[in-house]
Amino acid sequence: MSAQGKGTFPLFDEQRSADIVNARIGADVDPRTRQIAQTVVKHLHAAVKEIEPTHEEWLAAIRFLTDTGRMCTDWRQEFILLSDVLGVSMLVDAINHRRPGAATENTILGPFFVEGVPLSASGANICLDGKGEPLVVQAEVVDIEGHPVQGAVVDVWQTNEDGFYDVQQKGVQPDGNLRGKFQSDAQGRFWFRTVKPREYPIPDDGPVGKLLAKLGRHPNRAAHIHFIIQAPGYETVITHVFAPDCPYLGEDAVFGVKESLVGRFEKIEDPTRARSFAVSSPFWLTAPSFVLQRNNEKRPAKS
Known part of the structure; x- marks a missing residue:
């Protein structure tokens, strides 16, 4: 008979x-695994005791998780979507990217980043389908002290006017539509032409979408442009610039909006300025400043 069978561990009762359950964790389990398992069990049991689910409700939860797993493919990760809409993805990201107040804040990567986009010259137009309101982005990359960061490589991507990324519409949108990669100059600057971002729904045809509907929530993401900024010696920043007039800023389905990431967009009705940027008039202009933290700079303490 095993040690467990001889009564080494206490028998089950509701209060304890x-x-x-945690007493069954082996003595040789590494400390981090032990901490994670004990904490998850502790809070899961506390939730069940607070909710007091019926058998039918618990089975419905099991079915939901089963359906979520069945929805996952190489191109769609329904569990990540679940993490997103519960705010967990943003919380994990925030914990792992605590930075000084001046540094640009992170937000979630999202599922539609594409590796290997070729470098474009500053001033390039990344809108290949001709849809949407023209937007000029005049950006800079600086360090915490405000000094320019030369040679930073910046990936950019967004949806088109119809609310889809190019990889979602193969054969409909041109390949590489609304994607670009730029490098900052000696003044830390780069610029490009695109279109004003718009809101769009996350995939809501699966169990996560049904959950949102049951909770009285919509699936819409606030209008944004994605950026990844990388430079030797600095922490990589994964962030967004959000359109300030989007009606979903306070209701982003995945909680990706932070106040510091809401951009300033100016509508310009000046044909002469439009011609100087090779865009039509009127057009929009935004000038984000990305502030990088050096790899060895001290992180803020846990709040």
């Missing part, structure tokens, strides 16, 4: 359920 989490402690009883």
